[in-house]
Amino acid sequence: MQRRVTFFSDGSKCSGVLRLPDDMKPGERRPAVVFCAGFSLVKEVWLPTNAEALVEAGFITLNFDYRTFGESEGTPRCRLVPRMQVEDVRSALSFLETLPEVDPSKLAVFGVSLGASIAVGTAGIDRRVKACIAVAGPGDLNRVWSAFPTFEGFNAKVQAARRKFCATGEVSYVSVLKLLSSDPLTCALLEKAAPSHSTWRLEVTFESLADLFEFRPEDVAPGIRAGLFIYPAADALVSGVEVVSMASKCRGEKELLPLEGIHHHEIYEKGAGFAPIMAAAKRFLGRTL
Numbered sequence: 001m002q003r004r005v006t007f008f009s010d011g012s013k014c015s016g017v018l019r020l021p022d023d024m025k026p027g028e029r030r031p032a033v034v035f036c037a038g039f040s041l042v043k044e045v046w047l048p049t050n051a052e053a054l055v056e057a058g059f060i061t062l063n064f065d066y067r068t069f070g071e072s073e074g075t076p077r078c079r080l081v082p083r084m085q086v087e088d089v090r091s092a093l094s095f096l097e098t099l100p101e102v103d104p105s106k107l108a109v110f111g112v113s114l115g116a117s118i119a120v121g122t123a124g125i126d127r128r129v130k131a132c133i134a135v136a137g138p139g140d141l142n143r144v145w146s147a148f149p150t151f152e153g154f155n156a157k158v159q160a161a162r163r164k165f166c167a168t169g170e171v172s173y174v175s176v177l178k179l180l181s182s183d184p185l186t187c188a189l190l191e192k193a194a195p196s197h198s199t200w201r202l203e204v205t206f207e208s209l210a211d212l213f214e215f216r217p218e219d220v221a222p223g224i225r226a227g228l229f230i231y232p233a234a235d236a237l238v239s240g241v242e243v244v245s246m247a248s249k250c251r252g253e254k255e256l257l258p259l260e261g262i263h264h265h266e267i268y269e270k271g272a273g274f275a276p277i278m279a280a281a282k283r284f285l286g287r288t289l
Contacts, residue, residue: 005062009091010084015071016064016092017043019055020101031106031289032060032099034092036085036122038113038137040078040176042070042200045193046268047112053278054110059285060102064092070199076171080204082114082141082215086121093128106130106289110281112267113137113238117217120246123227124220131288133281135230136238136267139218139246144238146213148182161207173203183237186265221249228255228284232262232273255284 001020006013024030033054035047043063051061066085067074089109097104108131111119116137123132138144145151164170177187194202221227227250231243240258247256257280262273 005095007064007091007095009067009088012067012073014064014067014073014088014091015043016062017048017051018099019051019061019063021055021058021060023058024101027100029101029103030058030060031108031285032062032096032102033108033110033285034089034096035061035063036089036109036111036115036118037063037066037069038111038115039180040069040080040200040202040204041115042197044070044197045200047115049269049274050110050112050278050281054281054285057282057286059289060096060099062092062096064088065199076205078173078201078204079171080208081211082118082121082217083211085118086125089118089122090126093122093126097128104128108132108285108289111135111137113264116243117141117215120221120224120227121215121217123225124217124223127223127225129225131226131228131285132224133228133230133284134243134246135277136232136235136243136264137217137246138238138242139216139221139249140242141215142213144242155213158206158209158213162210165205165207172206174206174209176202176204179204179209180237183264185263186237189265189268218246218249221246222251224250224252224254226253226284226288228257228280230257230259230277230280232259232264232267234261235264237264253288255280 116134229247231240
């Protein structure tokens with residue numbers, strides 16, 4: 001069973017897709033999982049496959065568009081501010097608490113790539129999140145980006161764009177493919193998928209990169225109640241060190257799973273990493289929820 005839903009986050013309407021198991025009985029409540037999309041992704045891209053796998057295992061799932069992305073409200077469009085996305089996920093959790101089908105004591109978040117950072121950033125501060133699954137995401141965005149030799153000059157341009165945005169409201173855009181060019185295979189996957197989704201734009205506002213560079217979800221990782229941390233050992237986009245670092249700071253129940261020989265682009269849909277990720281996720285959620 002699947003239905004389109006909306007909820008509000010800081011006054012902006014967010015669009016989502018709620019999925020429920022077919023075998024639900026009248027009056028029954030089930031655990032629910034909010035999916036946290038990655039860099040510029042919208043609710044129709046890749047993660048619905050993960051959601052469908054969990055629905056088959058008996059969980060309720062919610063995929064949604066962050067503010068300024070996809071079918072959700074918010075301007076400027078495609079403004080990527082991680083702390084704002086964390087608040088959107090928290091609003092999604094509040095929305096789930098209102099649904100008669102959802103057990104509000106059994107809520108989880110599931111994020112992939114930058115979505116893993118958003119999931120950790122949420123689970124670390126929101127005690128309603130009983131379980132967190134983080135796949136191939138950075139724990140410190142400044143640590144990741146500052147490792148590039150051209151970062152200092154690039155960041156100076158980003159900071160100038162932020163000052164201009166604050167003074168005038170003017171925005172410019174940068175290509176996601178350019179930003180993620182260190183991993184050509186993932187970029188090729190993005191470029192191939194984009195034409196099939198009319199609400200998806202492969203760009204973000206340039207000034208919002210300043211907020212991205214300041215995001216350190218591992219700082220709140222000690223607050224996670226239970227976490228499953230997964231990383232592709234051959235990841236060319238996000239080093240496995242990032243996931244290991246987040247896991248090391250988690251003080252709750254935790255599990256760390258490396259995927260040997262798996263690359264970043266292989267963690268989605270029909271990629272070689274998808275099946276082991278979902279098998280581990282089902283075991284983890286079955287135990288924690």
